[in-house]
Amino acid sequence: MGPTTDEEEPETGGGLGGNAAVETVSRAVAEVAGLPESRGPLRRLCCDLARRVKLLSPLFDELRDGGGGSLGEFQAQALASLHGALVDAKELLVSVNDGSKLYQALQREKFVHQFLEVTEHIEKALSEVSYDKLDISEEVKEQIELVHAQLRRAKGKIDSPDLQLLSDLNWALAEKHCDPIILRRISGKLQLSTINEMKKESVALHEMVISSGGEPEECVDEMSSLLKKLKDCVVVENPTSDTVKNNTSSVNHRSPIIPDDFRCPISLELMKDPVIVSTGQTYERSCIQKWLDAGHRTCPKTQQNLSNTALTPNFVLRSLIAQWCDANGIDLPNKQGNCRDKKPGRHSDCDRAGINSLLQKLKSGNQDEQRAAAGELRLLAKRNANNRVCIAEAGAIPFLVELLSSSDPRTQEHAVTALLNLSINDSNKDNIVNAHAIPRIVGVLQNGSMEAKENAAATLFSLSVVDENKVIIGAAGAIPALVDLLRRGSPRGKKDAATAIFNLCIYQGNKVKAVKAGIVEHLMRLLVDPGGGMVDEALAIVAILAGHPDGKLAIAQSNPIPVLVEMVKSGSSRNRENAAAVLWSLCTGDAQQLRAARESGAEEALKELTGTGTSRAKRKAGSLLELMRQNMEA
Incomplete structure (x- = not known):
């Protein structure tokens, strides 16, 4: 291609103007290219925008190498417009990178609109650049045309939310x-x-x-x-260098200052065994135990009444303290505790000799002894956290797993309930799964007594807290058995089954299994039975299933609209939110469901929800009302 001639387009008044325009836009492209890769909920939108801008770079490299003086006035004006669009792109990317990730996730639609506006601005400006008249190679021309086509497609495309x-x-x-x-x-x-x-x-x-x-x-x-x-x-697995590791170089000669969050509010010393009380406050175990042993039933820090005296290990804080100690060259606090007048005999809080004796009975092969020992271990594991650790360390878990196949119903009940209590400890979850317990727990769920089934369901829920276990549990055939318990179980059994099903269905593959097991029919039946006490649980599961195509189809076939609209009108705050979310899912891309919703009076209920609902409920209600408006205009 030859240089642009005077007849094609008048110049801006000399080579300096053309060069300046090219340099300005080239610098804007380089600034966008130099931004750090965005992370967080808008990462894909940021990466797509930055990538498309970077692909414009060869155009300006060639123009700069060939001299920008051949640009005409209109071309220079187009580049000025493009420069403005690129500045907007840079500002948006910087604001996202520096902004709140929580806000971006919760207000995603607002940011998507901003990205669409910037994309449209760039596409419009680029369309004004007659790059077919510029002195650029065919290869670069093809690349710019490709980017332009991508921008045109992206203008009206809304990225799917997570x-x-x-x-x-x-x-x-x-x-x-x-x-x-x-x-x-x-x-x-x-x-x-x-x-x-x-x-x-x-x-x-x-x-x-x-x-x-x-x-x-x-x-x-x-x-x-x-x-x-x-x-x-949340466990902070990779503490950054300037928050932890760099401290070692400057404080080797003196004791580092202990972060306030690492100190027990009672002793003001570094915690070695932090535990959480019912108010959510964390204390050193020995100190808060001494407080409770003295007859107090309030939280020392907040003075609130304690709803219970359970002490839950704060594994996250313990991990952070261990990392901090390691980074600062400090020995981890010993197991003696920070409150020196702790009662003697409370060092281990468990009877190791007694646990070992019970373990021998589990091994004995005598059914009566096994039943009694499993029952004792069940109670010990329920009593406190140290017992759960001691029982696992003694090696009881594999023997309890064996007893899940016992022909004695009571022994089976004790064994599965002991494993449920032991699974409260995170390390024990791994030990239970590694002992190949899941297929046997599913067997109890399928064939055990009602109490055993209930506790088997609760155990599967506890184990499914670990994401990898969701897949294993689903593959072991748990979903149909849980659906059966949801249909036939006692009130408590139904609750346990619903909780387990909800957690397992966070994994997409298990949603398909639940739908195939016929869960939707039972859920819809529970939704119209307020006396059954399962409305909240049933609607929560419906909401999570609606996010899968198979689940959405099964729900749509069960005539759900009247029930969901009524829930939006008169349900609890959480149920109104979930019902709106399910309605939005069902009506998106389905004119028939949208018409059914309008005929059931959804519009008025949704308008009311946009003013009184939760943040999520307002968003869903607003989106659904917009769908209705667009459908009526079509």
Whole structure:
């Protein structure tokens, strides 16, 4: 291709103007290319935008090498417009990189709209550049045409949300004590897995409050609460160098300052065995136990009444303390405890000799002795955390697993319940699975007594907290047995089955198994039976199944719209939210369901929900109302 001539387009008044325009846009492309790779919930949108901008680089490299003076006035104006679009792109990418990841996940639709606007701006500006008239090679021309085509397609394309992340976030925001596995999954997807990332997120939330002029969005409080849960409950596996490791070079000659969060509020010393009380506060085990032994039933720090005296190990904080000690060259606190006047005889909190004696009875082959020993271990494992550790260390788990196949119903009940109590300890979960317990627990679920079935379902729920176990449990045939318990079980059995099914169905493959097992029919029956006490659980499972094509189809075939609309009108806050989410899923891409929803009076109920519902309920209701509006205009 030859250079552009005067007849084709008038020049801007000299080579300097053309060169300046090329340099300016080239620099904007380079600035976008130089941005760090975005992480978090908008990573794909950021990567797609940055990649397309980077692909424009060869165009300006060739123009710069060939001299930009041949650009005409209109070409220069087009490049100026493109420069403005690229500046907008850079500002958006920087704001996402520096902003709150929690906010981006919860307000995803708002950010998607911003990305669509920037993409449209770039595409429009690029369409004004007559690159077919520029002095560029055919190869570069083809590349720019390809990028232009990608931008045109991307203008109207809305990236699919991460439904699992949205489900996890809504659970974590709604529940006071959220499942740690859900919090870990959120931290992984939002890239909030290190101390520095947590601090950056906290700063981003603080900046949001400042920039709002003292009137922050309603969701800021929710996000701050969730961030605290993540800080408290998520294992920080990769602490950043400037928060931990760099401390060693500057403090080798003196004792480092112990972080306040690592000190027991009672003794003010570094904790070696942190435990959580019912108010959510963490204390050194020996200190809070001494407080409780003295007859107190309040939380020392908050003065709130304790709903119970259970002490739950804070494994997350223990791990952080261990990392901090290792990074600062400090020996881990010993097992003596920080409260020196701890009662004698409480060192291990378990009778090792007694546990070993019970273990011998498990091995004896005598059915009566095995039944009695399994019953004792069941009670010991229920009593406290140290017993659960001691029983596992004694090697009891494989023998209890063997007893799951016992012909004696009572022995079987004791064995599965002992394993349920032992599974409260995270390390014991692995030991139980490694002992090949899952197929036998499923066998109890299928053929045991009602009590054994209930506790088998609860055990499977406990084990399924570990993501890998969800797959193993589903493959072992647990889903149909749990669905059967949901249909035929006692009230408690139905609750245990529903809890286990919900957790297992976080894994997509198990949703298919549940649908094939006929769960939707039973769930719809439970939804219209308020007296059965299972409405909340049933709707929660329906909501998670609706995110899978097979689940959506099965739900749609069960005439769900009237029930769901009624739930939006008169259900609890959580149920209205779930019902709106299911309606949105069913009506998206299905005009028949959308018409049924409108005929059932959904529009009025959804309008009311946009004003009074939870944040998620408002979003779903608003999206569904927009679907209805578009359908009526079509």
